[in-house]
Amino acid sequence: MNWPFSNWFGRERRDVATSDPYLAEYLGQQSSVNGYVDTARASGLAVAQSCISVISQNLAAMPLNVYQRAENGGRDKATTVPLFGVMHDMFNPQMTAFEGREYLIWALLTNGNAYARIEINRRGQVVALYPLNPALVAVEKLESGRLRYRVSDQKGRGSIHLQEEMLHLRYRLAPDGIMGLSPIQMARETFGLALCQQDQAAKQAQKAFRPEGGLIFPQSISGSGKEKVFPGLAKRMRWKSCGYALKVRPRPLAFWFWTVAWIGNPSRCLPRMPSFWKAAS
Template identity: 55%
Template sequence: MTAEDETRATVQTSDAYLSEFFGQGGGALSYVDPARASGTAVAHRCVMLISELLASVPLHIYRRGERGQRDRAADHPAYSVLHDMPNPMHTAFDLRQSLIASILTHGNAYAEIERNGRGQVTGLHLIDPGTVTVERLRSGRLRYTVTGSPSKVLLQDEVLHIRYRLARDGVMGQSPIQIGRETFNLALSQNDAASKQAAKGFRPEGAVVFAQSINPNQKADVLDKLRQKIERNDTTSGVLVLDGGADWKPFAFSSKDAEFLESRKLTALDICRIYGVPPSAAGITDNATYSNIGEESRALVQRCLAPMARRIEQTMNAALLTEEGRKLFFIEHDLAGLLRGDMAARYAAYRIGRDGGWLSANEIRRLENLPEIEGGDDYLTPLNMATSGKQEGV
């Protein structure tokens, strides 16, 4: 297939995995509205926590050195796009946070790549994932149709496409909300039930039982009086006076009897598991202690943020750097700041590195965002250590 065959003309497509991508594989509870699901308190906190933390850490373009060292390539044309302003409307934080939130909500995130006449990246522009249709061409490459006013067709080299978990077609990303749709459906149902109870003022439902049969008119009269007493006037006393041998039989379970609150807590924990966020980081502190909160903070970086960061880095390296450029440059997050301990722990670690001879004073000062000092590039050599096999008398 020649390059001329890869055109921007729109074509009719039929994606066999489209229904699976949207979570409509079967069952009445298959589809979950991403907007509603991501609006639940725990899901919103998980999405914002991951997206804001990753968007706040430095994302640099590095230049590989001959001996494996790395230097920030601040002179690279795409450096300011990722570090400062990707376009006149958004900051780098805005764009990166929106992309990650889109991944965690819809499973896919898109940005249009703007290039200059030399093919260098000079801007990134967000694209609403709900307006994008992806087509696989016979060449194996992708074409993106963006609906809107006006609609446009973009080729693979013009789109930054970050996916969550690949679907079976290898093209689209699967939404975590649709993957865990049963959990989110349960959470939404529980929210609806709680809202209905609150709207009714938690008034119990039940039946009025008469010892003898009554006619339909009497039943309607009894129901009308009960509604006037219980539902229509919130200031009315809750005491009921029933005559004619009538007896009130409540049949609604209270929240405590149905363990409703405990069930909502378990659902919140399940949502944290879907996103890989420790409960304490999402605000669930029932079993939190001072020690395990610190461990969970490190687990958040190592088990949740680090894989997401690597997913974004590799996609950006492939989309924003040329094949020749990837031999010299690479894009990477700096997660070191999130893994740093408290001041006492950091300074103790610096002392070990300084006394061991593999950290200089200026390297330590750079880690602490302090200016370099004269003579700070020298390394110490411990007097009581020597190369193995070269001690005196050996």
Template identity: 45%
Template sequence: MKLPSFLTREKRAATVGASDPYLAEFFGQRPGTPGYVAPDALLSNSAVAVRCVGLRSEMLASVGLHVFRRSADGGRDRADDLDLYSVLHDLMNPQMTAYEGREFLTRSLDLTGNAYGRIERDSRGQVTAIYPLMTGDVSPERLTNGRLRYRVAERQGGATVLLQEEVLHVRGPSRDGNVGVSAIQFGRGAMGLRVAQAETAQNLMQNGLRPSGVMAFAERIQAADRAKIRESVAERLQGPSNAGQLLIMDGGAKFERLSFSPEDAEFLASQKLSNEDVARLFGVPPTSVGITDKATYSNVEQEGRSLVQNCLGPLAARIEAALSRCLLTPDSRRSLYIEHDLSGLLRGDVQARFEAYRIGREIGVFSPNDVRRRENEPPIPNGDGYHQPSNWTPLGTVAVAP
């Protein structure tokens, strides 16, 4: 006899997706093995990666994030009467500003492919606070009914299980629909090469930029003497503080190099290519992270716009969709939506901006007060009127002779 569904016990799914970077260690991708790139290792060895993650999180957190309410005439108004508006715009929780919370979530998304936050609601079901969670402390579980639940490890021990409605989950591109995968894991080959290059450069500096070689003696020497000579040379020449010191050898000793210098191996050129690969994987234009080898006056301006349109735009849309899914109910999504204000990043210089205002004013798109609001200026009396050129007439009308 089959029991009713409400009497059966839900269990964890039989299979766990390997796309979770924090579960990758259980599938052979442990630190130090091929295919594994730890986010902290990448950040500590790549200034470009640090700037990419910082630029994306800081710029997206600096723009406005508003909750809008659709009006009957097709327009929209800011729903600043909701507690959710204050959570996303002012204070995410009593200990964290909205800027800090949004920056934390975006950094987690870039580094691990997932960003989590515990949602706090009042008795009416309205969102009153969001508490960001460390990605490594959260384990999503797919239940037999298709819903997700989240097991959160507590710092003092034990774990707390949160329902789907209690967690804000922003996921990156996913292989299984449960957890996201970061750009670091997708491009782990290129990212791992950058880490290996940084470690190689560090080893060269620690060895005083001295390549390995052979010290040859005309006569046979004992093993003990061989060890003493090796220790003496290492003590005098290895390390940045000993670089450039004079080496004096007697007894017919000759030193022969065995490896190429960094210049011969074009080591610096390969590092530049790896830096560009890191920026490319994060979708950040090279000039935005300080790679200015091919920068000109014109392409710097174009890449600044590309940063907003091709990098921050898709990232903002991903976060907006997750916020709407997790923070708004199905009924409220019919009239409310959440949107970043990226227009401030595309404003351009003063001359181009006011030229656009002039055109919009002449064709009736903007009123004087619309322009002043965009420039954060107070409205003026009788400044809400819209005009159009007097020679514009509707199609199909016949001009009447005076």
């Protein structure tokens, strides 16, 4: 995600995950369906999580070796090169090569960018890779055209790394030629619809899938009459997890379910009153 003032300061940051719809709209993560698409929530959808897991785990399980030119013109595994152990055995002392590759691929599929800090020895050989959270990395383009990476830790402290000290993988190159495009943000309309459906299903499940409705009485009821009728009925139709909406109407006593068709066009589609909700006049 490009910050609005990135051109002023030469800085660009990608995929700021947020649950604040106003901040998401300001950062350009808004969709027309759900208002905004949070990368963390979207990747938590069952189908998205399954796809991300299958792709990242299968690609991480593929052999990734370092080769060197043999005397006969062929190639041999460069087992003596430190990079071979990094890619084949251990990314760093706390992470295996499989875990490191899986994390980088996961970051690519969710944020569109994957970062890893490169550690080298005195001979200039790569001896370790430390994957970084994409949300904590800011990319700055210098006047010389080179890139500089500003990394923030969990305590807010920052460190600066040169282009040679950072492994930067991109899912698909953005028009700026610097950052990668997030697959989730590219399909934010689809993910926004899926998140909206998931939220609506959760709300209906909390109400035991019972629609809201109204009570209609045969005669007009004063305010005190409503206060006497409503608490008893509401108590019977209330659950611990949520409340059940009731309204009182001065017509023949019955319970009517509110429906989208009735609210939208009452003259053509009237709700049906279940027989077990009818009351004798």
